[in-house]
Structure formats: C-alpha cells, structure tokens
Amino acid sequence: MDGADPHIHVEESVTRHDSGARSILAGTFGLAGDLPETAATGCGLRVPFAMTSHRPESVTCLACREHARAQHLRLAEQTERLGTMPGSAITGAQAGRVAEHHRALAQRFADGP
Template identity: 65%
Template structure:
C-alpha cells in the first residue's frame, strides 16, 4: 500500500501480520473512513440498509482499524 519495496516488510489481510508501519497507518485510516461511510449511508433516503446493519458494519470496520493501529 505504501509503494515501498522492502524485503522484510510483510502485508496480509490479517492486521496483526502487517509489518510495514506506513501500510498499517494507511489501513487504520481507511477502515475508520469506511465505518463513517457506513453510518452516513444508513441515514440517506432510499438506501436499503437498516441502521442496525450500518452499526454492525461500522463496528466491524472500527475493530479492524483498532487491530491495524495496535
């Protein structure tokens, strides 16, 4: 994600396995942004997503963000 090619950096879909600090920070910010978007989406008229679904999605994304920041 950061564009740097470093032999010891490791990326993964599992936050705990990502070793690149820049990639971890990028993922942290993106997942927080996705959480905010899910909450905003549920408040838009005509959208077929319930507030409960949006809240679960937002919490899931915030949990991932926390895992990338730790």
C-alpha cells in the first residue's frame, strides 16, 4: 500500500455492505462506527478504504471486477437454493428477486467501467 495504485477496487467480501449495519446502530443506539482505514480487496491488495467502491461503474481494477462478478453470481445461486428449501424464511419469489438483483450486479461488473 504505497499510494501509487490509481485503481478503484472492491472489498474482498463484496456482498457485505457495512453501511447498513452502521445505519442500524446509529438509528437504534445513536452510535456511528468508524470506517476502516484500509480494506482487503478482491485482487488481493490492501488499499485505503477510500479507494474501494461497491458500485460497478466506479471499479477500475479488472481483477476486482471479476472477483465481484463471481461473488454476486455465487450469492444469486445460494439465494435461489435458499428459497426452495422447506421451512425457508423467504419465499421462492422473494429469493428469485434477490437472485436477479445479484445477477444484474454481476452483469454490470462484467460490462466494464
């Protein structure tokens, strides 16, 4: 992490969005968690958190784009399977909508910046 990398990356755990957790904590308890200074990325680097994005149009690192695409496709498949399991907390239709959302994100990562 020498600051010379001009690319925008994705976090290693692409499908985890900490902003939701921070919003819940802030709304419930009046607490706001600090953002991390650095983040592990999909391409294996550790970069300043400010050099990451979850928006496909902003990510310029090709290895991170491919990593994010694969992660979203994997989550889409897992979600669809969850929707078909007996006793699942979500219906098949709900699982289908979530899976389609993640497939659309995967396609946006595949399309390039």
